[in-house]
Amino acid sequence: MITSAHNPRVKQAVRLRDHRQRRKEQLILIDGVRELARAITAGVALREVFVCQELCRSEEARRLLENLPSSGGQRFDVTEAVFAKLAFGQRGEGVVGVAEVLRQRLEDIVLPTNPLVAVLEGVEKPGNVGAVLRSADGAGISALVVADPRTDLFNPNVIRASLGTIFSLPVAAAAPGDVLAWLRGCGLQILAARVEGSVSYTEVDYRQPTAIVLGSEAQGLTSLWSGDGVRAIRLPMLGVADSLNVSTAAAVLFYEALRQRT
Amino acid sequence: MITSAHNPRVKQAVRLRDHRQRRKEQLILIDGVRELARAITAGVALREVFVCQELCRSEEARRLLENLPSSGGQRFDVTEAVFAKLAFGQRGEGVVGVAEVLRQRLEDIVLPTNPLVAVLEGVEKPGNVGAVLRSADGAGISALVVADPRTDLFNPNVIRASLGTIFSLPVAAAAPGDVLAWLRGCGLQILAARVEGSVSYTEVDYRQPTAIVLGSEAQGLTSLWSGDGVRAIRLPMLGVADSLNVSTAAAVLFYEALRQRT
Numbered sequence A, B: 001m002i003t004s005a006h007n008p009r010v011k012q013a014v015r016l017r018d019h020r021q022r023r024k025e026q027l028i029l030i031d032g033v034r035e036l037a038r039a040i041t042a043g044v045a046l047r048e049v050f051v052c053q054e055l056c057r058s059e060e061a062r063r064l065l066e067n068l069p070s071s072g073g074q075r076f077d078v079t080e081a082v083f084a085k086l087a088f089g090q091r092g093e094g095v096v097g098v099a100e101v102l103r104q105r106l107e108d109i110v111l112p113t114n115p116l117v118a119v120l121e122g123v124e125k126p127g128n129v130g131a132v133l134r135s136a137d138g139a140g141i142s143a144l145v146v147a148d149p150r151t152d153l154f155n156p157n158v159i160r161a162s163l164g165t166i167f168s169l170p171v172a173a174a175a176p177g178d179v180l181a182w183l184r185g186c187g188l189q190i191l192a193a194r195v196e197g198s199v200s201y202t203e204v205d206y207r208q209p210t211a212i213v214l215g216s217e218a219q220g221l222t223s224l225w226s227g228d229g230v231r232a233i234r235l236p237m238l239g240v241a242d243s244l245n246v247s248t249a250a251a252v253l254f255y256e257a258l259r260q261r262t
Helices: A008-015 A019-025 A033-041 A059-071 A080-086 A126-139 A156-161 A176-185 A246-261 B008-015 B019-025 B033-041 B059-071 B080-086 B126-139 B156-161 B176-185 B246-261
Strands: A027-031 A046-051 A074-077 A095-100 A116-121 A143-146 A171-173 A189-193 A210-215 A230-234 B027-031 B046-051 B074-077 B095-100 B116-121 B143-146 B171-173 B189-193 B210-215 B230-234
Touching (some): A008 A080, A027 A156, A033 A046, A033 A059, A033 A095, A059 A095, A116 A126, A116 A176, A116 A246, A126 A143, A126 A156, A126 B246, A210 A246, B008 B046, B008 B080, B019 B027, B027 B033, B046 B080, B126 B143, B126 B246, B176 B189, B189 B246
Parallel strands (some): A046 A074, A143 A171, B143 B171, B189 B230
Antiparallel strands (some): A027 A095
16 A cells, blocks of 8 residues: 555656656556546556545446456555545546557558548647547547647546547547548548538538548638648538537537438 | 725625625626627626726727627726636636626527427536537527526526527526426427437437437436437447537537428
8 A cells, every 4th residue: 555645656657647758758647437447448558557445436446446457557555645646636536547658640540441530630628639539439430630740649638538438449640731641541531620611511421431620619720621622511500609619510520420321 | 997806896796706696686797708799799788897908809809898888788997906806717808797697487488480499407517508508509499498497507607618609599497397397388399318218319300399308427317308208319329438428419419400400
């Protein structure tokens, strides 16, 4: 039982809250029962799992603890005070894991036949990226690509907002131009969601290999996504607001594609 | 120019951050440029508007200030330090309004022909209620009803997450049984979104007068919504998670209804 926050392992894990440290060590932090369970199921290489037994009250948490020995991560029990240093915000679900960072290169993505790919450009809020991942998981999206190589895809807030679905979905981060070239190379139809899009999103055919590209609410997509072979689609906005939240718009588009495909 | 946070008007407005005080005074706080502009457009009865000119930098903010004189609200200019006491979080858009609370009774809602009504039960997070309002606005929903009379519909965080669309959409809060009776009285088909729903949401016909009922992610809907004449619909979940965020699910359902209706 680790009782001191000065324990070197604890201190090293706490340092991983800083993205520079995560990048340097090539490690990520996974906070929460469901998130950690999904990482284990997806075969993520766990290094360490810090457990505060008193906080592991749910049935889900107990099941996770039973599965820990087979996960490959070394278990360290900690006191509530030590756990408070490790966990994020007011979660306190009793488990925080340290894992090796996952691959996030375009060339590592293996697409299925007739893929449906989601692309985000300029969506900076980790909560929004995570929320899009969660909807992408539900709608059976093949892969999610962030068109910005600096994006910290495995930011703890992305993991959390995705409810751990990020571990089961192929993801990548790359420069916008590389993403566009990759989509073209994969032979995908490219649909860019734009407030001023010329075609309503329900009027396009998603049954062919397709990429759905979304930008930030504030800036929209850059001009890279208005070139040859990119179709601008729009969502009807019947009220006073001119756009939906990006994760909401993504879900509407993903589920329309799924509807047409089934 | 009000330079002191001890100014009685400022103190009274700051007290409205507390929901008991809002209830007692029957007043609400509107924070943000877009939110206040939409309230004015919707004819909300403004009492006072506190303005910090230095923070009103956007074009939208300047336009709002020009329209203020016709809004009926009394303008008070305040210093940045005073404004910091009035505004919520890190917004600092330079305007906070005090307005009379809006009606939120079922019997005040006037439905159009062939209405599409959204109902939320047990959705407690103001951010989620606001996000649903924003999607409802976009999809042209006729009214949003919260099946909980204690819900603080005009909570500042609801207003903010709705981007002010709450002011242009008919809204009401009432006891669940009253809401169900009202929906039936209006002759609406009732569709309840449930994880274990028997019919996929794309297999129902939304072209008739319809209510879409959603519950909280954690608890789902109560048994009230499984009685006679209520159909349980589900969204396909193809990935590892078993549900979408409530505001995401709402948007997918609202836009499917809109698609069928157009």
